[in-house]
Amino acid sequence: MDEQHDHRLIQAPRTGREAAGEALLRGQALLLDVRTPEEYRFSHAPGAVNIPLRELPDRLDEVPRDRPVITVCT
Numbered sequence: 001m002d003e004q005h006d007h008r009l010i011q012a013p014r015t016g017r018e019a020a021g022e023a024l025l026r027g028q029a030l031l032l033d034v035r036t037p038e039e040y041r042f043s044h045a046p047g048a049v050n051i052p053l054r055e056l057p058d059r060l061d062e063v064p065r066d067r068p069v070i071t072v073c074t
Contacts, residue, residue: 020068033051
């Protein structure tokens, strides 16, 4: 992100791996893969949604606000 974006808008509470995994297994969270489309096509977790980090500010309407979002970037 560059200086034109307000970074305060993307701060969110963090959770541990175990709690995140449980939420995903119960279908209570979205797994958001923010890598490039090429990286996503090469390998991604089942059920992950790909919105590349560079596109995220313009696609925030695709990210649910009523449940946790767990991001993947590596």
